Amino acid sequence: MNPLHALVDAIEHFDRLDGVASAISTVVGKAVRPRAVRNTLSGTSLGHPLHPVLTDFPIGAWTMATLLDAVGGPVSEPAADILVAAGIATAVPTAAAGLNDWSDTQGKSRRVGLVHAVANGTALCLFSSSAVARACGNRPAGKVLGLAGFGVLMFGGFLGGHLVFGNAVNVNKTAARTGPRQWTPVLAESELADGALRKVDAGKVSVLLYRSGSGIQALDSVCSHMGGPLDEGTIADGCVTCPWHGSTFRLDDGHIVRGPATTPQPSYEARTNEGQIEVRRRA
Secondary structure, three states: OOOOHHHHHHHHEEEEEEHHHHHHHHHHHHHHHHHHHHHHHHHOOOOOHHHHHHHHHHHHHHHHHHHHHHHOHHHHHHHHHHHHHHHHHHHHHHHHHHHHHHHHHHHHHHHHHHHHHHHHHHHHHHHHHHHHHHOOOOOHEEEEEHHHHHHHHHHHHHHHHHHHHHOOOOOOOOOOOOOOOOOEEEEEEEHOOOOEEEEEEEEEEEEEEEOOEEEEEEEEEEEEOOOHHHHEEEOOOEEEEOOOOOOOEEOOOOOOEEEEOOOOOOEEEEEEOOEEEEEEEEO
């Protein structure tokens, strides 16, 4: 096994991290509970998770600062100092968005995410110390601290990549779920009471049905955020709320009302025909 992969595998199975991870996650969860905070840090209105967008700023700034320290010479020292400071400034909101996303994870992803956060936090401390050393005129120490910070940052970045591409954390869980284009019978009309939720099969996907009076609304039953069961969610004000992390979607079109989801829920047209409820994917 590749040594890095072996290390990640060891982290994933190191369950002694669970206690501290659970305690930190509880604190973070309370901090991001307000709707405006949750939507902002999740990237809900952006339509894309915010954390991976922000990571480009500190990683880019610190990478270029390290490069200038290594080969730029005296003429590049002011630019390197500015880049170190820019990385520090942008690392703070990046960390906040990352903690928001991490608070929704469980098991091995939570363990890897905790080590990822510790690595990036260590890199921030090292670059902050580097900035202080530079400001005090001790440039050699500043360069050494910056180089150490860059090394830790690369390890943290590797773990972040593993979370997304290895564990599929915070990716759209409905991306590969494609319902029927043609009207497809899914349930007898008499089996869906007013105000009731039902999970039914429509082709290769499962769909959530909700009846309000004579109207029937249909959404994909798997939450786009982390794959939660929307059929076990709660209904209020024309919306369904996922029981796992609280993502809230409008029943009529799947629009996100509250994060952490960043991808709207796939919605379906629904009708009754000869005593059967039929659905089809919206064009």
